[in-house]
Structure formats: structure tokens, C-alpha cells
């Protein structure tokens with residue numbers, strides 16, 4: 001695959017699920033990996049990445065919001081694993097033909113109906 005170039009995403013602007021989905025499609029296509037990206041395989045990869053994410057928190061006890069006592073290396077590791085989970089989730093939804101953003105918004109609305117705001121919440 002010499003001679004092929006990929007653009008690297010280095011911007012810090014808001015990134016859409018659509019943009020990530022298209023980037024991931026292209027990433028897999030140019031490497032010939034689409035053949036491996038069945039829903040089942042992507043789900044298993046996603047579960048594996050959730051395990052890697054869990055390992056970061058394993059045995060740490062309760063962790064404060066914002067991770068004030070974590071090193072930059074630990075935070076970078078967390079960013080990597082959170083991203084792996086997100087990227088496999090996006091790919092799984094894509095190969096299943098789902099609109100992940102729309103599905104997530106619908107689910108938030110369903111959760112709002114299931115758990116209505118009460119005076120006890122405020």
C-alpha cells in the first residue's frame with residue numbers, strides 16, 4: 001500500500017459521529033480490514049476494549065471527578081482506551097446499519113420518560 005496517504009485528524013474542533021464513521025470506514029477499507037468487520041467481530045473487539053478501559057480503574061478505589069491526582073500518562077492511557085471503545089461502538093453501529101446519533105438521542109428521550117424529573121431531584 002505504499003504511496004497511499006491518509007490525512008491525520010489533529011484538530012480539536014467538535015468531531016461528529018458521522019465524521020468518525022467515515023474516517024473509520026476509510027481506515028478499514030485502505031487496509032483491507034472490512035472483511036473482518038462483521039457485527040460479531042466488532043462486538044467482541046468492543047468488549048475487549050471495555051476490559052482494557054476497566055483495567056485502568058481496577059484496584060484504584062473511588063476516583064475523584066476530573067482525575068486530579070492522575071499523571072498525564074495515566075490520562076493519555078484513559079483517552080486511548082475510551083477512544084477505542086467509542087470507535088468500535090461507532091463501527092458496530094455502522095455495520096448494523098444504525099444511525100448511532102439518532103438512536104442515542106431517542107434513547108435519552110426514552111430515559112427521560114422512564115425517569116421523569118421530580119421535586120426530589122432538585
Ligand SMILES: [Mg+2]
Nearest residue numbers: 049052081084
Ligand atoms: Mg485499547
